[in-house]
Amino acid sequence: MPFKVDTIFKYFKDHFSHLLKIPPFVLQISYAGIILKNNETLIQHGIKPQEIVQLELSSTNPDLYPIKRIEGLSDVSQIITVTVHTGINQYQVVAVEIIKSDFHKPFLGGFRHKITGTEYHNAGTQTVPKKIPEKVSAFSRDTQTVSQRKKLQQTTNTTSTQMSKIGVYVSNMTDKLLEPGEYFSAAEYHARRLKAVIVIQTRYRQWHAKVFVEKLKRQKQLRLEWEAQEELRKIKEKEEWLQRDYDRRHNPKTDEDFELLYNALDLWHQEELSRINQCLTRAERKAALCELLEKETQIIASIGRHRHIACLDRQETAIQAFLDKCSAPKTWRRADGKTIEMDTQFTIRARELQNIYKCIILKTLSQDERLDILLTLKHTVKVPQDPLKFYKKIHFCRNCQLYLPSTEFAIATTSQHIYRCRHCTSLENEAKQREAFLKYKCLLQRLYASEADYEDNSQIAFLMQLQDIQYLMENIWASQSVLSAWDDINDLVMVRWNKSLEWSPWNCILLTKDEAVAHLKLTSIEESKRNVQDKLKNLVLFDKATYDKLCKEVPSYKLITPAVVSERLKIQGSLSRAALQELCSKGLIKVVSKHRAQIIYTRNTKGGDAPAAGEEA
Incomplete structure (x- = not known):
């Protein structure tokens, strides 16, 4: 059977599965004793185009799916190669397709050569004759039904009228008297129609205007309602924020709440210190400073007591939440909506530790029971077999002189080394900056x-x-x-x-x-707006202090070059060139000499309103 050399063997199995009426997964194709895979092709095994090879087809389950002889393969063509002599020592290989057919052509006579014995037929071809086209149907419903058509005809009807005359009386009781109306021309008729059209347009526009105005009123009403709701929402959010801030300051629980307290303490300390420095002098000032220090010490002690109580309350809750989370089984949702839960070795161990912790915190245990629980805890959390694997996860804090896990250190985006843990960083903030x-x-x-x-x-x-x-x-x-x-x-x-x-x-x-x-x-x-763009560009290129210094000092220089600005403002050369172009466009400086290498500026003595420092920053 002819197949393409780049066809995968899965196509072979599907083809023969259709012919043999058996599933394709039980078929097995082998070549030269090698079992071929589904994704392989003939060309991968060195088979060239127009080459005849023999493949073996077998069944992996011959008892249930035996391979039988395929019937009806006589119509399938075959390809053979024939060597044709084309000249002296010249041969050409030609692929010939042989079509097997059950059709036998009739013998139309011929003759035989007496010397060579070759038979010559009077007529003969190598191809199967064309099929006789089917006869077109000669009957249809249109030729069997009668077409009918109905048409009305109106015949003439002779009528006559009778008028009054001598000898004939016709009653006029049923007659109607018609009076001629006012005559109007075609122009008057079209003018009347135009007037009617204008009236219709007027009424329609009036109705459309009313509908449009009503729509605008509804939109305005919806807009006002939405603005009122947004205003109420903003007021409510503001009140909720103030309430949360009030709760944080009067009932602190988290580290962020205590940062707010220390920040408020620092603001109060600065206000009191400025008041003392302005109002008091010498001995009174020293006494007020001592009193301020005493108050600050008492407030810090009070904040420390509240923090200790909050830490105790949070510790138990955090431990319980941590144990519950670690001991919870792994869950995921299936396609049908049901939930699957699975316990791993880590969740089982976490559940054991949770049970031990619950037993340890009990206060009604006897001494023997508590000793038994402690021994169980000792064997459960013993030292691991390979402690070296934990060394890379431990770092040294230079402030508290402790070895802590990596999770206790806050690493910034620009930091290259780890020096202080989170606790020391927070403690330094509370002692010095006190930022929230x-x-x-x-x-x-x-x-x-x-x-x-x-x-x-x-x-x-x-x-x-x-x-x-x-x-x-x-x-x-x-x-x-x-x-x-x-x-x-x-x-x-x-x-x-x-x-x-x-x-x-x-x-x-x-x-x-x-x-x-x-x-x-x-x-x-x-x-x-353009001024907003300029403001944003200045803010992105420079910070506030650098931009103020640029607008204030540079326009007063006598000789201005990008190198001078870059050296005095400590900025890059590209930024200095952009800054000088900006100042020149505003008229604060002017160009003195322009070369391909650099541009030299000087101050503009004719005018130019210099912006105040910080006006656009």
Whole structure:
């Protein structure tokens, strides 16, 4: 049977499975004693095109699925190769297809050569004769039915009228008297129709205007209701935030709550210190400072007592939650909606430790029972066989001089070494800076939520940490909205400057929530105002202090070059060239000499309103 050499053997099995009426998975094809795989082809085993090979077909289960002789293969063609002599010492191999057919052509006579004995027929062909086309049907329903057509005819009807005359009386009781109407021309008729059309258009436009006005009223009513709901929602969120802040300060439980207390303590200390320095002098000032120190010490001690109580309350809850989570079986949902649970060796061991912990915390145990539980705990949590595998997970804290696991260390994005653990970092913050990172944490969570809504696989935003957000807020955006200068961090969000690109520190803008919604509705950045763009470019290129120094000091130089600006402001050369071009476009400086190597500027003595320091930063 002819097949292509690039055909996979799975096609062979499917073909013979259809002929033998047996499943394809029980068929097995072998060549030269090698069992062939489904994804292999003839050409992979060195079989060339137009080559005749023999493959063995067998069944892996001959008792249930035996291979029988295939009937009806006589019509299948075969291909043989014939060597044809084309010249002196020249031969050509020709592939000849032999078609097996049961058709026998009639003998039409002929003759035989007397010397060679070759027979010659009067007529003969090597191909099967063409099939006789089927006879077209000579009958149809159209030729067996009668077509009918119905047509009405109207015949003439002779009528006549009778008038009154002598000898004939015709009654006029049923006659009607018709009076001719007013005559009007075609122009008057069309004018009357035009007037009617105008009336219809007027009424329609009146109705359409009423519908449009009613629609505007409904939209306005819905808009006012939505604005009222939004105002109530904002007020409610503000009240909830104030209530949560009040609860955090009066009933602190988490580390963030105590950071707020220490931050409030630091603000109070600075206010009292400034008041004492302004109002008192010498001995009175020293006494007031001692009293302030005593009050601060008492407040710190009170905060420490509250923290100790909160830690005890949280510790038991955290331990129970940790044990419950570790001992819970692995669960997943099947396609039919049912839940499958599976216990692993780790969950079983965690459940054993949980049972031991529950027994240890019981206070009604006798001495022997408690000793038995402690022995069980000793054998359960004994030293592992290979403690070396834990060495890479342990780091040394240089402040508290302790070896702690890696989870106790906070690693920044730019840090190369690990020096202090989380506890020492928090303790240093409470003793020196006393900063509250809760507001930056909330801002970072709002950033995570907004970036997750885009669903464009943005990654940079989820790598940001609290210190990074704090740097952007304080050093780049001055902790206020770039449009309205609103400085309440609880109302600020950090969104994309160009929403078609993923969020990054160089593609972000700090706005209020309402301003962010309006900004994200812009289809193009060019729709925003030019001064806002300039302000944002300056803020992205420089921080506030550098930009103030640029606008204040550089226009007063006599000789200004990019190298001078780069050296005095400690910025890169490309930024200095961009800054000088910006100052030149504003008229603060002017070009003195322009070469291909560099451009030399000087101060503009004719005028040019220099912006105040910090005006656009």
